[in-house]
Amino acid sequence: MMMMRAGLHAVRAFPSFSRSPSGHSVSGVLQIQGFGTQWKSPSAFQSLRPFSKVSLWPFNTQPKDFSEPNDSWSPEMRKMYDKYFALCEVEAEGGERETEGGEKKRAPWRKLPSYNRALKHATGGVYLSKVIQTKARLFTRNIEEEGAAFEYVVFMNKQEKRCVCIFQSGHLLEGPPGHVHGGAIATMMDSVTGTMTGYLSGPVVTANLNINYRSPIPLGTVVLIHSALDRVEGRKTFATCKVTSIDESKLHTEATEDVTVAFQYSSARLQ
Amino acid sequence: MMMMRAGLHAVRAFPSFSRSPSGHSVSGVLQIQGFGTQWKSPSAFQSLRPFSKVSLWPFNTQPKDFSEPNDSWSPEMRKMYDKYFALCEVEAEGGERETEGGEKKRAPWRKLPSYNRALKHATGGVYLSKVIQTKARLFTRNIEEEGAAFEYVVFMNKQEKRCVCIFQSGHLLEGPPGHVHGGAIATMMDSVTGTMTGYLSGPVVTANLNINYRSPIPLGTVVLIHSALDRVEGRKTFATCKVTSIDESKLHTEATEDVTVAFQYSSARLQ
Numbered sequence: 065m066m067m068m069r070a071g072l073h074a075v076r077a078f079p080s081f082s083r084s085p086s087g088h089s090v091s092g093v094l095q096i097q098g099f100g101t102q103w104k105s106p107s108a109f110q111s112l113r114p115f116s117k118v119s120l121w122p123f124n125t126q127p128k129d130f131s132e133p134n135d136s137w138s139p140e141m142r143k144m145y146d147k148y149f150a151l152c153e154v155e156a157e158g159g160e161r162e163t164e165g166g167e168k169k170r171a172p173w174r175k176l177p178s179y180n181r182a183l184k185h186a187t188g189g190v191y192l193s194k195v196i197q198t199k200a201r202l203f204t205r206n207i208e209e210e211g212a213a214f215e216y217v218v219f220m221n222k223q224e225k226r227c228v229c230i231f232q233s234g235h236l237l238e239g240p241p242g243h244v245h246g247g248a249i250a251t252m253m254d255s256v257t258g259t260m261t262g263y264l265s266g267p268v269v270t271a272n273l274n275i276n277y278r279s280p281i282p283l284g285t286v287v288l289i290h291s292a293l294d295r296v297e298g299r300k301t302f303a304t305c306k307v308t309s310i311d312e313s314k315l316h317t318e319a320t321e322d323v324t325v326a327f328q329y330s331s332a333r334l335q
Numbered sequence: 336m337m338m339m340r341a342g343l344h345a346v347r348a349f350p351s352f353s354r355s356p357s358g359h360s361v362s363g364v365l366q367i368q369g370f371g372t373q374w375k376s377p378s379a380f381q382s383l384r385p386f387s388k389v390s391l392w393p394f395n396t397q398p399k400d401f402s403e404p405n406d407s408w409s410p411e412m413r414k415m416y417d418k419y420f421a422l423c424e425v426e427a428e429g430g431e432r433e434t435e436g437g438e439k440k441r442a443p444w445r446k447l448p449s450y451n452r453a454l455k456h457a458t459g460g461v462y463l464s465k466v467i468q469t470k471a472r473l474f475t476r477n478i479e480e481e482g483a484a485f486e487y488v489v490f491m492n493k494q495e496k497r498c499v500c501i502f503q504s505g506h507l508l509e510g511p512p513g514h515v516h517g518g519a520i521a522t523m524m525d526s527v528t529g530t531m532t533g534y535l536s537g538p539v540v541t542a543n544l545n546i547n548y549r550s551p552i553p554l555g556t557v558v559l560i561h562s563a564l565d566r567v568e569g570r571k572t573f574a575t576c577k578v579t580s581i582d583e584s585k586l587h588t589e590a591t592e593d594v595t596v597a598f599q600y601s602s603a604r605l606q
Binding site: 181182183196197199200201202203204206207213235236237238239240241242245246247248250251252254255258269270271272273274275276277283 | 452453454467468470471472473474475477478484506507508509510511512513516517518519521522523525526529540541542543544545546547548554
């Protein structure tokens with residue numbers, strides 16, 4: 065059902081594959097968060113964790129996280145990454161940091177992983193992705209060559225209901241000579257906004273995307289994509305998005321996007 | 336100057352490389368239509384043709400036209416192509432057909448060529464594309480494998496100021512599992528609308544793109560993208576665009592787009 069909706073962003077991006085010391089995943093339960101019937105209510109959702117810690121699957125279950133730094137990243141890209149990564153919670157400790165008083169405190173920012181299929185964001189989805197339409201690849205992660213197309217990483221601030229994506233455009237994204245294609249910009253804005261609203265609300269479908277192009281983006285440059293939750297009206301979530309230079313002095317593109325939450329109860333989590 | 340604008344569509348798609356019997360281009364003049372200073376007025380534009388018929392360039396100057404049928408096309412794609420191609424003017428005869436009375440008459444439809452860089456649409460651009468940012472590729476034509484990403488062909492009806500694009504989505508365009516990414520749809524709508532307005536008005540830049548997603552497009556299916564000129568207000572051109580099933584019974588996506596004509600005089604050609 066859910067998988068039949070347009071623009072669905074399966075981005076409730078739990079790091080649900082906890083690594084064993086050997087580096088292999090030790091959770092192997094086929095449980096599709098957001099797609100299955102398990103996800104009944106916000107409280108039930110919170111407690112969703114793989115119930116088996118022993119992998120029953122013969123596959124290497126650790127999908128590649130495309131948002132990790134690689135050699136194609138420019139110094140600017142790496143610098144911005146380091147800046148936001150320093151604000152992040154420590155993943156291995158479940159997002160908690162010890163304060164002076166010995167209490168645990170959540171860091172406001174989190175780096176979201178990025179796979180080459182939306183399916184893989186769901187628990188168990190990595191297995192499904194080997195079975196269902198195995199050749200299919202996420203549009204923004206469909207090119208093997210590092211740096212050739214979309215290089216990006218999304219940092220989420222759950223408290224402030226906003227996220228920042230650091231995006232470096234590769235030579236395969238050309239539109240006007242020497243500049244990024246308007247469709248590639250639209251793709252990134254849709255992806256980032258969908259990722260954010262999906263993270264906050266559960267799976268969503270894009271209903272409307274309204275983009276104003278202000279200033280072109282030269283191929284190869286690094287820009288920031290800021291997406292923020294605007295308001296929630298019933299099942300509809302409204303968000304804004306803008307693309308700026310890394311020092312945020314120049315506005316390249318701005319957009320509004322509204323998405324429909326696929327499950328009624330999900331929007332309650334935002335209020 | 337022109338090349339510095341966002342979302343520029345260099346799509347005044349003259350078949351400016353007339354083939355010699357050996358299949359090689361015999362026109363080799365570096366004359367960038369729409370970018371150069373040659374293009375002074377509509378009447379001057381009409382008479383723009385390469386002035387030398389002898390190639391001075393050592394390169395093979397015939398760029399690959401990606402809109403030609405290939406083995407990855409499904410029977411539906413091929414059927415739609417044949418339908419619109421039958422309505423086209425015969426390219427070799429300069430778009431003219433002989434009527435019964437012996438008079439020449441223009442066919443209403445024309446198939447537009449599609450290269451892997453916008454530069455190549457300009458006369459002489461094929462040479463420039465070998466010199467300037469040689470690795471850059473048009474976003475919609477950046478994948479070598481036939482059928483893997485965007486397979487499309489645009490047919491233009493100049494009299495009616497509209498065009499139809501036949502689009503077959505490949506497995507690398509996935510967004511929601513099994514369906515086309517919203518960004519890939521936005522990319523095609525921007526490209527097709529930009530192509531049409533560019534064809535009618537000369538080089539344009541996309542100013543606004545407003546998309547409503549109605550119904551998802553399953554990966555691998557063939558759809559039609561209809562784009563039509565709405566109105567012209569000064570330098571601004573407004574167009575509408577919709578994506579439908581091939582029998583036009585189902586509406587997948589609809590959009591409005593407005594573009595700014597890069598040269599003031601160009602819009603006069605529409606009136």
